[in-house]
Amino acid sequence: MKKWGLLFLLLLYCAGCSSRQTINIESLPEREVKLAPRTVADDFFPKDIRLLALGDSLTEGVGDHEQKGGYVSRLRQRFLQHKGVRTLSVINLGKRGLRLSQLDPIVAKNLDEVRKADLIFITIGGNDIMKIVRSHFFDLSYTLFAKEQKRFAKRLDHLLATIRATNRDATIVLVGLYNPFSSSLPNIPEIDDVIELWNNGSKAVLARYDRTIFVNVKDLFDGRDDVLYSDQFHPNEVGYELIARRVYEQLEQHEQMWLGRLEE
Structure with a gap:
């Protein structure tokens, strides 16, 4: 009889332990598991x-004596070496003598x-300045x-607005003007300041639009005849490489601008 009593008490004790264990487990607060998003590199x-x-x-x-297509083709070779670029297609609509109004x-x-472009490169303005020189x-x-620069800035703004209305995501790169006129225009000692004025004006116009880059190249040509073609106006192969x-x-x-994923 005593054995049955001891067995009964033992069962009651075990049941109590199991009950307390169940209550303790269920009373534990739920753990919040937060998965931090992992950033993927743009060139992944x-x-x-x-x-x-x-x-x-x-x-x-x-x-370009080397017939490599100026700065655009040289850029293409650099792009193809970028680990974030798989293929690069180029449409070159450059035309000699073109002024901004003709673009x-x-x-x-x-x-x-x-509309299809991811990158849009523009060089313009040198012939606009030459038109002023020939006319006056x-x-x-x-x-x-300075007066003509204001007109140029308005036309540039119109051009950018047209491009942006057609393609809101492309990165637009405008290459600035350099000064090849120092020796050819001695009657304008301020020509260097004129180039600066036009470049700063164009840079200000670009700043009104997202995803734009102004590239200043003036310093690359200052005081250097070795980077100019024989006409002393266009770059030679060295100038285009620069x-x-x-x-x-x-x-x-600005890699995030042109290579990063576009935000919806």
Whole structure:
């Protein structure tokens, strides 16, 4: 009889332990598990890039003895070495002698290419300055260039608005002006300041738009005849290489802009 009593007490004790254990487990607060998102580098998945080049003879590559297509083709080689770029297609619509007012019709005729582009490069303005020089050679002044620069800025703003209305995501890169006129225009000692004025004006226009980059190349040509073609106006192969290098440096600094995923 005593054995049955002891067995009964033992069963009651075990049941109590099990009950207390169940209550303790159920009373534990639920643990919040937060999974932190892991950032994936922009170049983790190589991309297919479409590049559209617009503008004047610098985009066409006039003066390049090596016939490599100026700065655009040299840039292409750098892009293809980038681990974030799988393929690069290039549409070059550069045309010698082109002024800013003549660029609008080209854009209008190629809206489909504008729409598809991931990167849009522009060189423009040198022929606009040359038009002023030819039209007012005997009465050139800083004031005249400053007045024309304001008109140029309005046209540039219109061009960018057209491009942005067609393609809101492409990164637009404008290559600034350099000064090849120091020796050829002795009657305008302020020509260096004129180039600075036009570059600063263009840079200010670009600043009104997202995903734009202004590339200053003026310092690459200052006091250097060895980077100019025999016409002393266009870059030679050395000059184009310097431009390509400077543009690519700027693109590396803004890699998130053109290589990163677009936010919806």
